[in-house]
Amino acid sequence: MAESGFRGLIADHLVYEYNKESSQRLRALDDVSFTIRQGEFVGLIGHTGSGKSTLVQMLNALMKPDSGTVYYDGRDVFEKDYDRKALRGKVGEVFQYPEHQLFADTVFEEVCFGPRNMGMDRKQTELSAYAAIKKVGLPDECFDQSPFDLSGGQRRRVAIASVLAMKPELLILDEPTAGLDPLGRLELLDMITELNRDSAMSVLLVSHSMEDVAAYASRILVLDKGRLIYDDTPAEVFAHYEELQKLGLAAPEMTYVMNGLKAAGMDVDTSALTPDEAEESILRALRLC
Amino acid sequence: MGIIKTNKLKYEYIRRDEDNNVEGITTALDGVSLDIKAGDFIAILGHNGSGKSTLARHINAILFPAEGTVVVDGMDTTDSSKLLDIRRTAGMVFQNPDNQIIGQLVEEDVAFGPENMGVPTEEIWQRVAESLEAVGMTAYREHSPNRLSGGQKQRVSIASVIAMHPKCMIMDEPTAMLDPGGRREVIEAAHKLNKTEGITVVLITHYMDEAAGADKVIVMDKGRIAMEGTPREVFSRVEELKSLRLDVPQSTELAWRLKKRGVDLPDGVLDRRELVEALIRVYKRNK
Numbered sequence: 223m224a225e226s227g228f229r230g231l232i233a234d235h236l237v238y239e240y241n242k243e244s245s246q247r248l249r250a251l252d253d254v255s256f257t258i259r260q261g262e263f264v265g266l267i268g269h270t271g272s273g274k275s276t277l278v279q280m281l282n283a284l285m286k287p288d289s290g291t292v293y294y295d296g297r298d299v300f301e302k303d304y305d306r307k308a309l310r311g312k313v314g315e316v317f318q319y320p321e322h323q324l325f326a327d328t329v330f331e332e333v334c335f336g337p338r339n340m341g342m343d344r345k346q347t348e349l350s351a352y353a354a355i356k357k358v359g360l361p362d363e364c365f366d367q368s369p370f371d372l373s374g375g376q377r378r379r380v381a382i383a384s385v386l387a388m389k390p391e392l393l394i395l396d397e398p399t400a401g402l403d404p405l406g407r408l409e410l411l412d413m414i415t416e417l418n419r420d421s422a423m424s425v426l427l428v429s430h431s432m433e434d435v436a437a438y439a440s441r442i443l444v445l446d447k448g449r450l451i452y453d454d455t456p457a458e459v460f461a462h463y464e465e466l467q468k469l470g471l472a473a474p475e476m477t478y479v480m481n482g483l484k485a486a487g488m489d490v491d492t493s494a495l496t497p498d499e500a501e502e503s504i505l506r507a508l509r510l511c
Numbered sequence: 512m513g514i515i516k517t518n519k520l521k522y523e524y525i526r527r528d529e530d531n532n533v534e535g536i537t538t539a540l541d542g543v544s545l546d547i548k549a550g551d552f553i554a555i556l557g558h559n560g561s562g563k564s565t566l567a568r569h570i571n572a573i574l575f576p577a578e579g580t581v582v583v584d585g586m587d588t589t590d591s592s593k594l595l596d597i598r599r600t601a602g603m604v605f606q607n608p609d610n611q612i613i614g615q616l617v618e619e620d621v622a623f624g625p626e627n628m629g630v631p632t633e634e635i636w637q638r639v640a641e642s643l644e645a646v647g648m649t650a651y652r653e654h655s656p657n658r659l660s661g662g663q664k665q666r667v668s669i670a671s672v673i674a675m676h677p678k679c680m681i682m683d684e685p686t687a688m689l690d691p692g693g694r695r696e697v698i699e700a701a702h703k704l705n706k707t708e709g710i711t712v713v714l715i716t717h718y719m720d721e722a723a724g725a726d727k728v729i730v731m732d733k734g735r736i737a738m739e740g741t742p743r744e745v746f747s748r749v750e751e752l753k754s755l756r757l758d759v760p761q762s763t764e765l766a767w768r769l770k771k772r773g774v775d776l777p778d779g780v781l782d783r784r785e786l787v788e789a790l791i792r793v794y795k796r797n798k
Contacts, residue, residue, distance in 0.1 A: 269690040270661040318688075371526070374559045401606065401687045403558035403717050404758035430690045433761065470660075470692025475720070475761035475783060482787035488794050497765045504769060504790065508797060 228296045229260040230424065231281060231313070231392060235290035238276055238448075242288075250276040251287065252448040258392060261422040263415070265429060265439030265456070269470035273448040274428055278394055281426070282313035311340045314390030318397045320381030324369040329355065329380050332369055336388045347387075354387035355380075359413055375406040379413075386417070392424040393417070399434065407431075411438050436460060436474040436495040444471070457493035476500045483507070514678060514711050515547040515570055515601070519579035522565055522734075539565040541734035542579070549678065552705045552712045554722035554742075557731030558756035563715050566731065567681050570713065571601040584678055599628065602672035604682040608664035612656045617648065617667055620656060624675040635674075642670040645708065646700045662693025666700050673704060679711040680704065686718065698724070719746070720760040723781045730755060747779035762786040 238251040250273045258264050268274045279285040280292060283299045283306045292299045299309055317323070326332035333351040342350060355365065358379040364372065369380050378398070385393065395414065399407040415438055418425045429435050435442055435456065442459045444452040446469050452459045460466070463473030463481070480492045480500060491503040522540040525533055540562050547553055557563040568574040569581045572588040584600045586593040605611055614620030621639045630638065643649045646666040651659065656667060665685055672680055682701060686694040698721050704710045714721065722728050728745040730738035732755050738745050745752070746759045749767045759767070766780035766789070775793055780786045 269692055397688070401559075401684060401717070403561075403756050404719065405753075405756035406559055407717075430694075432691060470662075470690055472691035476765070479762060479765065479783045479786055482783065483790060483794075486787070486791045486794075488791070497761055497768065500765055501768050501772070504765075505772060505774070508774065508794060 228293075230262070230295070231258045232293040233257070233277070233281065233290075234293060236277070236280060236287045236292070237289045238273075238280070238285070238287050249448050251280075253290070254445070254448070254450045255290075256443055256450060256453050258424055258426060260391065261418070261424055262441065263418045263425045263427070263439050265427050265435030265442040266445065267429065267432065267435055267442060267471060268445035272445040274445055275396070276448075277445065278315065278396060278426075278428060281392075281394060282310050282315055284310075284315075307340070311336075311388040312390055313392045313394065314385040314388055315394045316382050316385050316396065316398060318400060320385075321369075321374065321377035324377060324381060327368060328366050329360070329369055329372070329383075330365045332380055333384045333387050336384050340388055350389060351383075351387045354383040357386055357413075357417060358383045359409075375402055375410070378402070378410070390423065392426065394426045394428070396428045397430065398427070399429070399431065407434070414438075432460070432472050433474045433496075436476075444469075456495055460495060461493065513546040514549040514584050515545065515713070516582045517543050517545045517566075517569070517576075517579065518582075519544055520566075520569060520576050520581060521578035522562075522569065522574060523577050539734050540569070540576075543731075543734070543736055544579075545729070545736070547679075547711060547713065549711055550705070550709045552702065552724070552726045553714065554725035554728045555713065555715045555731060556717075556719070556722055556728060556757055557737075561731040561755075562734040563731045564683055565734075567603070567683050567713065567715055570679070570681050571603050572597045573603075595628075599675055600677055601679045601681055602675055602677035604665070604668050604672055604680060604685050606684045606687045608661060608668050608688070611668045611671070612664060615655065616652075617643070617654050617656055617659075618652045620667055621670045621674050624671055628675060638674045638676070639670075642674040643667075645673060645704060646670045647696075660693060661689045662696040665689060665693065665697045669697070669700055669704070673708070673710065677710065679713065681713045681715075683715045684717065685714070686716065686721065694718070694721070719758050719763075720782070723760055723763075730757065742781055743779035746781060 233254055233256050236251045236254040240248040240250055280287055286300055324332055333354055334347050337347040337350045360379055369377055399410055417423050442456050460473040460477045463477050466473055474495050476495055480490050480494050483490045484492050488507045490507045494500040494503045520540050520543040523536050523538050526535050528534050555563045572594055575589055581588040583597050586597050588597055612620050618639050621642050622635050625635045625638050643652055646669050648666050686697050701712050705712045723742045728742050746763045749759050762783045763780055766776050766786050770776045776789050
């Protein structure tokens with residue numbers, strides 16, 4: 223299955239059931255397959271209970287599938303002699319509300335913890351931590367401060383920095399903007415986009431905000447009842463906005479606006495997903511008449 | 512006089528270093544005067560650290576003013592003999608449903624509040640039935656809360672609050688952790704309780720579209736009220752909101768941009784329905 227020389231992650235026919243022994247078997251993942259190539263920015267959506275968390279925990283081998291497997295850079299991560307500890311450095315995971323897990327006395331100590339734990343020597347650890355704190359845009363004064371004296375948005379950046387310090391090749395973020403104010407959301411997502419662009423780090427963004435995945439991801443995976451029902455560009459996925467709505471999801475606000483206009487006879491582009499794209503399309507349609 | 516009234520409310524907390532020495536004082540609320548009418552649906556917006564949650568925690572007497580007063584349904588929150596009455600009058604729904612649900616079964620969870628208040632058993636069951644009905648969760652009465660979706664859990668939290676028959680419900684980012692379907696369920700349940708039961712709702716949110724359906728929007732900044740008005744009034748001030756780290760609903764944003772580029776649209780378009788209707792009028796006129 224794994225191509226030789228393939229860089230990135232392949233989820234191959236993943237199946238997982240909860241309550242295997244009881245009559246209430248629950249298929250959390252039902253034959254899920256997809257790839258994330260090195261450098262891609264992929265979005266993952268699905269309502270609560272659709273299997274997102276189970277899937278995400280499998281991608282860095284925190285959970286083992288009942289059948290199917292995960293390949294990373296062409297190697298089966300569940301093979302007996304595979305170095306799964308090293309994998310967890312390569313596939314970094316930022317959990318929901320990660321700032322609740324901060325514990326160290328200073329920001330710098332906090333961010334050093336991961337790389338040290340991965341076995342980097344002191345010099346590497348400190349260089350890596352320094353670079354990570356700079357990357358998330360925290361000012362120098364923060365280094366010696368207690369994480370608890372920072373604002374909520376800054377604390378979340380510290381938590382992200384502590385994963386970045388392990389130099390992941392694929393960064394998985396589970397609802398990274400939950401609870402942040404609108405500008406805080408934008409700043410965080412812009413920062414992640416820069417990391418993706420400048421360092422070719424792949425990103426898997428798990429989000430309940432259709433507007434966010436539409437604006438930032440180049441491909442979107444949609445999970446429903448453990449099955450991967452769409453794996454396509456944002457425009458193609460959100461063309462199914464009526465089906466998504468039935469599944470407890472939605473499309474970005476602009477999809478509804480553009481489809482409403484189209485239905486009333488205006489010649490607009492229904493695949494416009496952001497206010498920027500919608501603005502241009504509507505202006506063109508109005509000038510045409 | 513309104514059901515919730517604050518007068519020049521000020522709240523400060525002392526920051527301390529590791530050795531417990533005072534480092535400084537942060538003023539979280541700085542002279543907030545509010546008058547919320549019974550039966551209103553109020554949305555409070557503000558960036559992280561603007562003071563909105565601190566304000567909410569004063570309304571049901573979790574925090575107490577350093578200066579000024581908070582009066583809930585005629586009771587001053589600093590009157591400790593009224594503490595329970597105040598918390599019964601103003602129920603609170605928090606962000607994370609998993610931190611609020613305690614019962615093994617949905618009905619037990621909803622019964623917990625009234626039971627604790629000493630409501631007679633017969634009446635408890637009646638309240639449980641009514642509350643679950645009001646949020647559309649009757650079918651799940653004997654289910655385990657663990658098996659519910661986020662939106663369903665949050666609706667159980669709301670049922671648990673309204674089983675105590677509060678006059679107001681304070682909701683502190685109740686949808687922050689929910690998927691789009693869950694968000695819709697919770698906001699619809701809040702509006703329904705407001706309309707049919709007349710419960711005053713104070714909704715704190717970072718989602719601008721959730722504020723569009725409120726009677727009144729209050730915008731907080733640096734512990735003060737920065738803007739106040741109907742959603743249409745507040746969302747007409749796009750640049751001012753952006754300068755406060757906030758935003759407007761995307762349809763409002765699009766209308767504002769199109770207007771700047773010469774399309775004849777009204778100010779303060781609130782949702783996609785209004786935007787589509789206004790644009791179609793322009794389109795037909797041009798034709």
